[in-house]
Amino acid sequence: MPKKRTYSTGPYRERAILVGVNIRNTEEIWQLEDSLAELSELARAAGANPVIRFTQSMNKPSPTYLGKGKIEELKQAVKREDIDTVIFDDELSPNQQRILEEKLSVKVIDRTALILDVFAQRARSREGRLQIELAQTEYLLPRLAGQWSHLERLGGGVGTRGPGETQIETDRRLVRRKLSRVKKELSQIRSQRDQQRQLRTSGTxxxxxxxxxxxxxxxxxxxxxxxxxxxxxxxxxxxxxxxxxxxxxxxxxxxxxxxxxxxxxxxxxxxxxxxxxxxxxxxxxxxxxxxxxxxxxxxxxxxxxxxxxxxxxxxxxxxxxxxxxxxxxxxxxxxxxxxxxxxxxxxxxxxxxxxxxxxxxxxxxxxxxxxxxxxxxxxxxxxxxxxxxxxx
Ligand SMILES: Nc1nc2c(ncn2[C@@H]2O[C@H](COP(=O)(O)OP(=O)(O)OP(=O)(O)O)[C@@H](O)[C@H]2O)c(=O)[nH]1
Ligand SMILES: [Mg+2]
CATH class of the missing domain: 3.40.50.300 (P-loop containing nucleotide triphosphate hydrolases)
Known part of the structure; x- marks a missing residue:
């Protein structure tokens, strides 16, 4: 779908909705509005354009993060405002993320993914880049499983063999291999740095x-x-x-x-x-x-x-x-x-x-x-x- 570029002369910034919930009777040192104000800063730092905030007060956390009605409202807003991304103020479980993505038909990310993204953009040194790669891969691994869980839940057998199952295995194997490569390279860099640090701090x-x-x-x-x-x-x-x-x-x-x-x-x-x-x-x-x-x-x-x-x-x-x-x-x-x-x-x-x-x-x-x-x-x-x- 063509995006609104009417006022912007710079590169296109994804239009985002920020979503947060307030769970009643919990001790949060941070007010919801303040947390969302910071989420907005993080979204801008990652290159997005936060256009609306959505909040809901609830008695207890929901398996779908928001209540049914609120998700419907959000869906309307996504369409109306030509939204590219919905950003949630808490870490979503892989399942929550999948459900919300299905319901909203738009990219869904959580606070963790957003922070990882800002770090990834800022990382300059080899060690910094590897560290963020490690965190991103670890974040991805359970979500990768989540992406395919609807196939796994069917318990294998007719209709689930073949590309689906093979894909899960291949993806997991690739990601695990990447994890061990990153860890190995990091440990080499770290042992060098340890030696330098010991030299530096060996005095009093x-x-x-x-x-x-x-x-x-x-x-x-x-x-x-x-x-x-x-x-x-x-x-x-x-x-x-x-x-x-x-x-x-x-x-x-x-x-x-x-x-x-x-x-x-x-x-x-x-x-x-x-x-x-x-x-x-x-x-x-x-x-x-x-x-x-x-x-x-x-x-x-x-x-x-x-x-x-x-x-x-x-x-x-x-x-x-x-x-x-x-x-x-x-x-x-x-x-x-x-x-x-x-x-x-x-x-x-x-x-x-x-x-x-x-x-x-x-x-x-x-x-x-x-x-x-x-x-x-x-x-x-x-x-x-x-x-x-x-x-x-
Ligand atoms: N007015 C004012 N600005 C300051 C002062 N100290 C830092 N700043 C500004 O605040 C901004 C952030 O400063 P940094 O030193 O980069 O902050 P930091 O704590 O190292 O931030 P991170 O590395 O992102 O964690 C910069 O624009 C600084 O120029 C101060 O005493 N007064
Ligand atoms: Mg600094």
């Missing part, structure tokens, strides 16, 4: 890692602290590869510091698993600097999401400094000690210290170095900082 040098929500300003801060030039950009997931540099404390003592991939709400576990190796710096860190965009309306939620994901990775107990970045977007005047009201919603209890910064205006960078030095217990002149919560 402490390891610090910048972690945090995507687009919080980790790379911008990293560049300020280490005078580097890693990519910092106003887009989701600019950084996929870990970069490590030396950092100097106010007393002149050095440590290594790493810039890492960002986190996002509902980050697919297969993606965390695939990127675990690139997050090794964070896994082994003596100190984590958790960066947050304090100007975001979702700052408090983002802090919780990152903290939960760090805990799931098994590093919830590593000492952490909370950095509230982009302070310049909150206050118009010159840098000044943090106004407590700014962070009234943010739970700082789990952080040893809190520092405010603006990476673009170079505010608070010295405070951050001082905080790091004090936290690592490196003897030096850790003087006055704007540490507003010293829970240590």
């Amino acid at each position: 040098s402490k390891i610090i890692s910048l972690v945090g929500y995507t687009n919080a300003g980790k790379s911008a801060l990293f560049n300020k602290i280490t005078s580097s030039g890693v990519i910092q950009r106003n887009q989701l997931f600019s950084t996929l590869d870990t970069t490590t540099r030396r950092m100097y404390m106010p007393s002149g003592i050095e440590a290594t510091i790493s810039d890492t991939v960002g986190f996002v709400h509902k980050l697919p576990p297969i993606l965390i698993a695939a990127f675990r190796a690139t997050l090794e710096e964070a896994l082994e860190a003596d100190l984590l600097i958790q960066v947050t965009d304090v100007s975001s309306p979702y700052a408090a939620e983002q802090v919780v999401v990152v903290s939960n994901q760090l805990s799931e990775m098994g590093i919830g107990d590593t000492p952490k400094i909370l950095v509230l970045n982009k302070l310049d977007l909150m206050i118009e005047t010159e840098y000044q000690p943090l106004d407590l009201e700014v962070i009234e919603n943010i739970d700082t209890a789990e952080f040893n210290r809190v520092v405010t910064t603006s990476a673009t205006k170079s505010w608070g960078i010295k405070d951050l170095r001082n905080a790091v030095e004090s936290e690592l217990n490196i003897p030096g002149d850790a003087t006055s900082t704007n540490l507003i919560a010293s829970n240590a």
Whole structure:
């Protein structure tokens, strides 16, 4: 069907509907509208044009994700608005995806596939590309089975032998073969990187890692602290590869510091698993600097999401400094000690210290170095900082 190209001069962007459900009486830190606002950002980052949002409140999750009536409404909207893709805000089971695709007669993708797609577009290094390939293939494998399950369910026999069954086997075998090839190549790259890392960390040098929500300003801060030039950009997931540099404390003592991939709400576990190796710096860190965009309306939620994901990775107990970045977007005047009201919603209890910064205006960078030095217990002149919560 010819697509509407009336106003666009750039490449055609798939027209998408975003769909989310709210399950009553569940404890979600994220409101449905906020989750969909972020899904919309992700959809744009993947190259789609989100045109409508669809939501439904339900008492319990549905095997078809949405209720019958809502699916019918959605189907009408898909036709009316000339929609190419329907994007669901949660990971769909292979079965849900198949049912929805059949009912809507249009491409159906879920939040996981969308995030995988954004990562795939951003990956530059060989390791990054292999990691995302690994996650995508693992995502595909059960769905591949799902695609053919209607044949398998018939229990084999008349009418199911032949192309159908052979196809399942062939597809699975091809995908499994690809998985083992990707894993093998990744393990070679990783053993080289391990050796380099051991050389780098064999001294007494402490390891610090910048972690945090995507687009919080980790790379911008990293560049300020280490005078580097890693990519910092106003887009989701600019950084996929870990970069490590030396950092100097106010007393002149050095440590290594790493810039890492960002986190996002509902980050697919297969993606965390695939990127675990690139997050090794964070896994082994003596100190984590958790960066947050304090100007975001979702700052408090983002802090919780990152903290939960760090805990799931098994590093919830590593000492952490909370950095509230982009302070310049909150206050118009010159840098000044943090106004407590700014962070009234943010739970700082789990952080040893809190520092405010603006990476673009170079505010608070010295405070951050001082905080790091004090936290690592490196003897030096850790003087006055704007540490507003010293829970240590
Ligand atoms: N106004 C303002 N903008 C900032 C500040 N720090 C970073 N930015 C901007 O915010 C955007 C994201 O910054 P990055 O450093 O790329 O963010 P990141 O946390 O590394 O993001 P990912 O790599 O995608 O996870 C860029 O456009 C930066 O220039 C700040 O303190 N103030
Ligand atoms: Mg970055």
